[in-house]
Amino acid sequence: MPLISLTVNNRAVQLDLDPETPLLWALRDHLNLVGTKFGCGGGFCGACTVHLDGVATRACSTPVGKIAGRRITTIEGLSANGDHPAQRAWAQIDVPQCGYCQAGQIMSCAALLARTPNPSENEIVAAMNGNICRCGTYVRIKDAVTLAASMRSSR
Amino acid sequence: MRSRRDVLTDAKHGVIDDQIGRTRRSFITVGLAATGGLLIAMRYQPVAAFPTDYIQIDPDDRVLIWSAQPEMGEGTRTSLPMLVAEELDAEWTKVRIDDAPLDRKYGGQGVGGSDAIRSDWDALRRIGATARACLIGAAAAQWNVPASECDTSAHVVRHPASGREARYGSLAARAATLSVPRDVPLKDPSRYRLIGTRVDGTDNHKVVTGQPLFGIDVRLPSMKFAAVAKCPVFNGKPVKIDATKARQVPGVRQIVEIAGLDNPTLLMPGVAVVADSTWAAFKGRDALIVQWDEGPYAAESNASLTEQFEKILAAPPATLHNSGRVDDALAAAAIVVDNTYSFPFASHATLEPCNCTADYRNGELWIRGPIQMPMSAQTTVARATGVDVGKVHVQATRIGGGFGRRLLSDYAAEAAVVAKAIGGPVMVIDNREGDLQHDYYRPAAMQRLRAGVDAGGTIIAWDHIIASCSRNVYRKDPRGPYSTETYGSYVGRVQSVEQLDADLQPTRIPNARLRYGNPLTGVATGAWRAPAHVVNAFTIETTIDELAARAKRSPVDLRLEILGETADVPKSQNDASPYDPARMRRVLLEVVERGGFGKSAPEGRARGLASHHTFGSYCAHVVEISIAPGTNGQKRVTIHKVVSVADVGQPVNLSMLEAQMQGGIIDGIGAAFYGEVPIERGRATSRNFGDYRLIRMREAPLAIDAHFIQSRLRPTGFGEPPLPPIAPAVANAIAALTGERIRMMPFIKLGYLLS
Numbered sequence: 001m002p003l004i005s006l007t008v009n010n011r012a013v014q015l016d017l018d019p020e021t022p023l024l025w026a027l028r029d030h031l032n033l034v035g036t037k038f039g040c041g042g043g044f045c046g047a048c049t050v051h052l053d054g055v056a057t058r059a060c061s062t063p064v065g066k067i068a069g070r071r072i073t074t075i076e077g078l079s080a081n082g083d084h085p086a087q088r089a090w091a092q093i094d095v096p097q098c099g100y101c102q103a104g105q106i107m108s109c110a111a112l113l114a115r116t117p118n119p120s121e122n123e124i125v126a127a128m129n130g131n132i133c134r135c136g137t138y139v140r141i142k143d144a145v146t147l148a149a150s151m152r153s154s155r
Numbered sequence: 156m157r158s159r160r161d162v163l164t165d166a167k168h169g170v171i172d173d174q175i176g177r178t179r180r181s182f183i184t185v186g187l188a189a190t191g192g193l194l195i196a197m198r199y200q201p202v203a204a205f206p207t208d209y210i211q212i213d214p215d216d217r218v219l220i221w222s223a224q225p226e227m228g229e230g231t232r233t234s235l236p237m238l239v240a241e242e243l244d245a246e247w248t249k250v251r252i253d254d255a256p257l258d259r260k261y262g263g264q265g266v267g268g269s270d271a272i273r274s275d276w277d278a279l280r281r282i283g284a285t286a287r288a289c290l291i292g293a294a295a296a297q298w299n300v301p302a303s304e305c306d307t308s309a310h311v312v313r314h315p316a317s318g319r320e321a322r323y324g325s326l327a328a329r330a331a332t333l334s335v336p337r338d339v340p341l342k343d344p345s346r347y348r349l350i351g352t353r354v355d356g357t358d359n360h361k362v363v364t365g366q367p368l369f370g371i372d373v374r375l376p377s378m379k380f381a382a383v384a385k386c387p388v389f390n391g392k393p394v395k396i397d398a399t400k401a402r403q404v405p406g407v408r409q410i411v412e413i414a415g416l417d418n419p420t421l422l423m424p425g426v427a428v429v430a431d432s433t434w435a436a437f438k439g440r441d442a443l444i445v446q447w448d449e450g451p452y453a454a455e456s457n458a459s460l461t462e463q464f465e466k467i468l469a470a471p472p473a474t475l476h477n478s479g480r481v482d483d484a485l486a487a488a489a490i491v492v493d494n495t496y497s498f499p500f501a502s503h504a505t506l507e508p509c510n511c512t513a514d515y516r517n518g519e520l521w522i523r524g525p526i527q528m529p530m531s532a533q534t535t536v537a538r539a540t541g542v543d544v545g546k547v548h549v550q551a552t553r554i555g556g557g558f559g560r561r562l563l564s565d566y567a568a569e570a571a572v573v574a575k576a577i578g579g580p581v582m583v584i585d586n587r588e589g590d591l592q593h594d595y596y597r598p599a600a601m602q603r604l605r606a607g608v609d610a611g612g613t614i615i616a617w618d619h620i621i622a623s624c625s626r627n628v629y630r631k632d633p634r635g636p637y638s639t640e641t642y643g644s645y646v647g648r649v650q651s652v653e654q655l656d657a658d659l660q661p662t663r664i665p666n667a668r669l670r671y672g673n674p675l676t677g678v679a680t681g682a683w684r685a686p687a688h689v690v691n692a693f694t695i696e697t698t699i700d701e702l703a704a705r706a707k708r709s710p711v712d713l714r715l716e717i718l719g720e721t722a723d724v725p726k727s728q729n730d731a732s733p734y735d736p737a738r739m740r741r742v743l744l745e746v747v748e749r750g751g752f753g754k755s756a757p758e759g760r761a762r763g764l765a766s767h768h769t770f771g772s773y774c775a776h777v778v779e780i781s782i783a784p785g786t787n788g789q790k791r792v793t794i795h796k797v798v799s800v801a802d803v804g805q806p807v808n809l810s811m812l813e814a815q816m817q818g819g820i821i822d823g824i825g826a827a828f829y830g831e832v833p834i835e836r837g838r839a840t841s842r843n844f845g846d847y848r849l850i851r852m853r854e855a856p857l858a859i860d861a862h863f864i865q866s867r868l869r870p871t872g873f874g875e876p877p878l879p880p881i882a883p884a885v886a887n888a889i890a891a892l893t894g895e896r897i898r899m900m901p902f903i904k905l906g907y908l909l910s
Contacts, residue, residue: 018405018434021432021434022434025433028433029432029433034374035365035366035367037555038433038507039506039507039844041586041588041843042845044845047506075364075365090359090362091360091363094810096228096356096359096363098507098553098555099362099368099555101506102363103363125852129853130851132849134504134556134822135556136821136855137817138851138852138855139856139858141852
């Protein structure tokens with residue numbers, strides 16, 4: 001099998017994998033980036049959300065063979081010091097309960113803010129509705145997205 | 156609620172469920188830490204040979220607190236150390252939290268039944284207070300003044316008379332050499348600086364930066380990954396395994412048969428495919444060809460269960476309580492409601508699928524994973540592998556959601572069996588489909604409740620029949636089948652199974668009967684967040700609402716009338732927070748006031764009310780909804796607002812309590828509208844979150860307004876209490892708006908969706 005080249009968190013990597021392997025498992029089992037979570041494997045829950053060329057993408061349903069040469073950002077690469085506005089807002093609002101879905105939530109939020117710096121409530125819900133939180137932290141997530149937007153605009 | 160006695164009985168019968176009794180015969184010791192600081196330990200009798208590390212105070216002022224209880228989102232790793240830090244008078248910013256491994260010296264690890272705060276409230280405050288007294292003692296000796304003249308605040312010991320003060324860190328080494336004061340008094344609650352405030356989650360930064368915290372993140376050198384195929388029909392087992400194709404999947408290394416234990420809550424039989432990666436393990440499992448012995452329940456279905464439930468409702472086999480003359484009272488009642496309810500199996504659907512990592516080296520097993528009950532995981536693993544309990548080492552990671560699923564430790568036993576078979580480290584992990592099809596579900600049930608009021612509108616007759624799959628029967632617990640299905644849920648809203656009959660006395664309903672029966676079924680069942688309470692409270696709270704409407708009375712008044720009086724409630728000796736109707740009355744009245752219940756709602760909206768007592772805490776909600784027509788005649792419910800009041804005794808961490816209120820409400824609503832695992836041909840037909848639908852952001856209430864009663868009473872837990880009253884509050888609001896009474900879950904089957 002030919003090697004598959006990707007850029008992950010600004011680092012060039014080469015994977016010797018079955019091209020059908022979902023990006024999720026390439027990240028978790030082969031690149032040891034376990035921040036991206038496995039929730040459903042079918043694109044229903046968003047726990048595995050990463051950025052593919054800046055766009056929020058479900059890593060569980062993205063075969064690595066289909067994304068050769070492209071740029072991936074995971075929660076580990078979202079910011080240098082864990083200080084992306086979404087990350088700061090999530091901590092400040094005390095969003096996490098179990099915390100398992102939150103990396104995916106934050107990646108969806110970051111992608112939203114990159115294209116819509118000041119989202120309306122409807123835009124927030126539309127962008128975040130694909131991310132399930134089993135603990136039901138939605139009220140705080142909504143507040144955190146709003147806070148993150150205000151942090152970005154005040155920078 | 157279950158008592159410590161229940162738990163010990165469980166342990167005796169090898170039934171691993173609910174909370175573990177915690178030894179509390181203990182004394183505190185001090186020692187010198189490796190850092191030159193003070194190590195505060197607790198020695199438990201009779202088992203511990205070593206002091207327990209609980210607090211370490213370093214010369215540089217840093218305080219390390221070990222947290223011995225698992226964290227699954229309920230906030231234990233923050234709120235429990237808060238108890239220590241409060242009494243220590245430590246500055247929270249200088250406190251670091253570390254995980255304690257499973258060790259008998261911690262005197263009992265594992266949380267369940269919303270009991271973390273409730274169980275550790277005394278011990279953790281005591282150890283914090285003793286550590287503070289040690290530091291005072293060191294300062295007093297250094298300054299040659301009486302300890303009684305010294306005080307502390309924010310990491311500093313002071314002697315006001317002389318104006319001297321010393322940082323904790325500077326006193327630590329000296330404190331380690333002094334004798335430990337006994338019976339140190341605890342703080343007066345008026346001096347609390349941490350307890351009762353909002354404190355953010357200890358691990359927030361790690362969570363938001365994606366650091367490895369969860370069971371699924373465990374990585375060991377050269378570890379393998381395995382997925383276990385189980386018989387799709389409940390209680391089946393493998394007969395013949397053809398692994399030819401599975402072995403051809405690149406990365407697949409080995410096939411391991413798991414025999415299972417006689418109790419399926421401990422370990423189910425199956426076939427593990429061991430591979431180099433998770434993906435290869437899943438693909439290998441898909442390629443297995445297994446011939447199954449499907450066992451005696453292969454024809455079971457929703458329809459066959461309903462048939463059994465209906466037979467039980469027609470002729471209930473067990474009468475659990477019978478007071479007054481129920482039949483006569485029903486015949487004499489001015490108005491009688493006669494309602495039949497049905498509830499499906501529901502899945503825990505923890506977002507982190509079941510997984511666990513085990514390593515087998517030199518005859519010892521090292522278990523690391525999302526384990527809620529480290530102690531029962533240890534004994535389950537020992538039973539499943541034949542390895543001596545003393546050679547099974549368990550470390551719990553952060554847990555990606557529990558909701559009752561991880562009270563069982565079957566997934567730890569699977570990992571251990573596979574690790575022992577391959578002689579090395581392995582993570583056993585399930586995918587979503589496997590996790591949904593082999594869960595231990597909330598028991599399906601049907602109930603019938605006949606209740607009547609007299610001409611004055613007072614409830615005089617109550618005849619409740621519960622027909623429910625019994626998780627006690629499923630787990631081979633010799634106690635009554637009813638005990639896991641009725642406890643604490645009934646009108647008396649009181650505590651223990653054994654006292655069921657007595658518990659029903661304090662209700663003001665003069666003629667009351669409770670009967671029970673369980674079907675023969677193979678479906679796996681277990682505790683699901685606020686077990687039994689969620690379904691029973693739905694029946695009780697919607698029936699009270701309906702009676703009130705039919706009698707043209709206030710549902711608040713009707714509830715208040717049957718609450719009873721404090722003095723009438725029998726007090727259980729082993730419950731430090733016995734049920735008190737006066738507390739429920741206050742919660743009800745406050746939620747009615749705050750939620751505007753009984754006042755007119757905005758145009759096109761209606762409000763609903765419900766209340767319930769669970770695990771020592773009192774909770775009531777008022778919801779405000781509107782309904783818009785959807786496609787195909789569906790009705791789209793918008794929940795504009797939920798106003799909630801709870802009495803949890805002394806609130807510990809207000810941020811966590813508010814989060815549990817929000818999360819419990821959202822979980823309870825989602826499960827009520829959508830949660831159903833259908834059974835056909837002896838198997839669960841749910842596949843993934845496409846058909847097992849979970850509530851999303853768009854569907855959540857637009858606002859949740861949570862209030863906690865200011866109280867100095869002993870704190871009780873809040874992981875579960877918000878759930879039972881939320882679904883009936885929504886159903887009562889729907890009835891107020893439309894006149895339609897909802898008597899089944901999931902609501903979506905009646906055309907109700909969330910919007």
